[in-house]
Amino acid sequence: MPRLGVLGWPVAHSRSPAMHGAAIAALGLEGWTYQRLPVPPELFDETVRALPGAGFAGANVTIPHKEAALALADDATDAAREIGAANTLSFRSGGTIHADNTDAPGLVASLPFPPAGRTALVLGAGGSARAVVWALREAGAADVAVWNRSPGRAERLAAELGVRAVAAAHPADILVNCTSVGLTDVSTTFKELPLDADATGAYACLVDLVYRDGDTALISAARDRGVAVVDGLEFLVQQGALSFEAWTGVQAPVNAMRNGARGTPPR
Ligand code: NDP
Numbered sequence: 432m433p434r435l436g437v438l439g440w441p442v443a444h445s446r447s448p449a450m451h452g453a454a455i456a457a458l459g460l461e462g463w464t465y466q467r468l469p470v471p472p473e474l475f476d477e478t479v480r481a482l483p484g485a486g487f488a489g490a491n492v493t494i495p496h497k498e499a500a501l502a503l504a505d506d507a508t509d510a511a512r513e514i515g516a517a518n519t520l521s522f523r524s525g526g527t528i529h530a531d532n533t534d535a536p537g538l539v540a541s542l543p544f545p546p547a548g549r550t551a552l553v554l555g556a557g558g559s560a561r562a563v564v565w566a567l568r569e570a571g572a573a574d575v576a577v578w579n580r581s582p583g584r585a586e587r588l589a590a591e592l593g594v595r596a597v598a599a600a601h602p603a604d605i606l607v608n609c610t611s612v613g614l615t616d617v618s619t620t621f622k623e624l625p626l627d628a629d630a631t632g633a634y635a636c637l638v639d640l641v642y643r644d645g646d647t648a649l650i651s652a653a654r655d656r657g658v659a660v661v662d663g664l665e666f667l668v669q670q671g672a673l674s675f676e677a678w679t680g681v682q683a684p685v686n687a688m689r690n691g692a693r694g695t696p697p698r
Pocket of ligand 1: 612
């Protein structure tokens, strides 16, 4: 009976159990389950090492464990190693722990057009920004610029990943918000980010990693101006579909996962 789950601290807010549960139900995967695994940082390593013996085939990893997940893995994909973080662990025969980062290919899969030859501006320089910058660069974006509230952090990320740091926003094909701005209070978004609502119209596509009940201020401003938008739940679905495929070897039922993540009952 293969078990799956999401390791985080806290993890009560995660939509991953509903999303993966919907995938398991849609495919009729007998005996498979997906659960929340709330684990404080000091217990992360010993908990993960006990999972294969408890019947787990794999797990997603979220805040604050993504770096620790990579550190304890026996082997890892180039993406996880170069990004420096893993969001997907797979437990293989013999007890080996394999680490992957599906945030990067998930970002590319969520875009309405391939990023090759396109320009991109990434807001933020934390963990998710690293995966997004790496993904855009690897996918052949012509220019990737990074802005961050704390400029030194953007400069370090840009130097490490071979892109450029910027002090202000500029028009580009793709805008990705990788800051946590908008998570708790939509009213402060355009005070905390280096652009106003009208400026969202300068992008062909806007991705906001933040998800909440209802649209974020960035998503609604961009949609009002005819910009193609990808919200945080769609990003969650795309990275989750790739994790699901890595564990089960079966093509992920993306629509079922989308409905599960959004709380839409199956039809
Ligand atoms: P980190 O904590 O690693 O980074 C946070 C980033 O947000 C930093 O760049 C930080 O800037 C910036 N920031 C925080 N507060 C402010 C503010 N008031 N004004 C301007 N910038 C601010 O977080 P992650 O990169 O892991 O995640 C970022 C967001 O993306 C979170 O909201 C998270 O929920 C979401 N996310 C969504 C996913 C999904 O599946 N949809 C997956 C992963 C993340 P500074 O360096 O100056 O502190």
